[in-house]
Amino acid sequence: MEYSPYFNPELETMTQEQLKALQLERLQKTVRHCMNSPFYQKKFKELGITPDDIQSVEDVSKLPFTTKEDLRENYPFGLSCVPMKECIRLHSSSGTTGNPTVVLHTQRDINEWANAVARCLWMVGSRPEDVFQNSAGYGMFTAGLGFQYGAELVGMLTVPAAAGNTTRQIKFIQDFGTTVLHAIPSYASRIYQVMQDENVDPRKDTKLRVLCIGAEPHSEEQRKRIEDQLGVKAYNSYGISEMMGPGVAFECPEQNGLHIWEDYFIVEIIDPVTLKPVPDGELGELVLTTINREAMPLLRYRTRDLTRILPGTCPCGRNHRRIARLQGRSDDMIILKGVNIFPIQIEKILLKFKELSTDYLITLETKENNDTMTIDVELNGLFTDDYAQLQSLERKITRLLKDEILVTPHVRLVPKGTLQTSDEKKAVRVKDLRKLF
Secondary structure (H helix, E strand, O other), X not given: OOOXXXXXXXXXXXXXXXXXXXXXXXXXXHHHHHOOOHHHHHHHHHHOOOHXXXXXXXXXXXXXXXXXXXXXXOOOOOOOXXXXXXXXXXEEOOOOOOOOOEEEEEHHHHHHHHHHHHHHHHHOOOOOOOEEEEOOOOOOOHHHHHHHHHHHHHOOXXXXXXXXXXXXXXXXXXXXXXXXXEOOHHHHHHHHHHHHXXXXXXXXXXXXXXXXXXXXXXXXXXXHHHHHHHOOEEEEEEEEOOOOEEEEEEEOOOOOOEEEOOOOEEEEEEOOOOOOEOOOOOXXXXXXXXXXXXXXXXXXXXXXXXXXXXXXXXXXXXXXXXXXXXXOEOOXXXXXXXXXXXXXXXXXXXXXXXXEEXXXXXXXXXXXXXXXXXXXXXXXXXXXXXXXXXXXXXXXXXXXXXXXXXXXXXXXXXXXXXXXXXXXXXXXXXXEOOOOO
16 A cells, blocks of 8 residues: 655645644643743743734744753642643643653644654654654653554554563564564664574564664664664664654654654743854754643643754655754763763764774763773673773774864773663763862
8 A cells, every 4th residue: 555655745745834834823722821831921921022022933032941940849730720620631741850741631632742753753764664663662752652542643553562571572583574664773783682582683584774862862873783783774763752752853764864743832942041042053952842732731841952943945755844863861971070061972982893892881981080080981892801902992982082072081891791781771971070269
């Protein structure tokens, strides 16, 4: 059967002019709706503005920023814009550093979320004949149910495998004929490692062809390595639970930036220090305003994620603007010896070496009043006892890292399996043990 390349042809192929008109209509409606929230009533009063001040999409800059701290301080339901009896679902963060951030959904919000995810999955070639396996956690983590409902809306047979138990994941992939898999990048690499241990050749012994990866910032080098290992096309996914979860932005088959759905969000890129907008093409913090939400719309939400708008149009025919893969987070930036460093810069260098695996750990410590960086990285395969060979490789890696991050780290090559990895959580990449007082 021949299918359209678009899941929602009318919305996906809108011109920028048509999108702007739709955005203004939805933005004005959203701003008026936000007046049902005491939080936004107070914010508007402090700024001396009213919903009538929003006469263009550009007027979004007049609106107050919303932060994760605002959600925590107004825990649990302080930003709700509808009566609680209209809400059917909530998701929340873990709350390990204080109150969790809680996001509410009406039935319409859930339906629109499923539509957004289905649009993403369809865009990368998922069709009703496919078998979709989700290795993300279900429950409060949005990637589980978000991908589940989107895959069901596409019409695929779904395998809600959830997180962990990699041997079982591989058995399901083989037994059920999984063709489309969702996994975070570090776990996709873990699946390949276990396949190797069990003598499973993903190219010959499985039907995998599409991999959806997200939740962790990852480099192009890591994506290409995963594609080569599993014999798939890996498409970058971007989601954030405060917006809805997965489905905010996704790569198309061109694999050149993620289309961010502008019928759902108004996109800004700002300087995280000055809070002023930066030109298209320049790196900054992603700020999103929801314009298609009922229960808990958010105005100018500071995601803390660093990216940039990619200029130009996409050959795929979708006119929704594209953002570059995430470069890290403004609040995860390492400052060492006065230099700003992002972990993804280090990963980019490490993955140039075929001798190394994708597992690494950056440790920051204070020694004799001097801040230091140690990078432990696993070798890809058997640990060699050739000391001279290891030293030569460490020196080469250190030299390239110094050129990239402008400071000299201490690189240690460790045997495969040394660094603790989790089947269920994002990989820990940085441990900051410095005395910051």
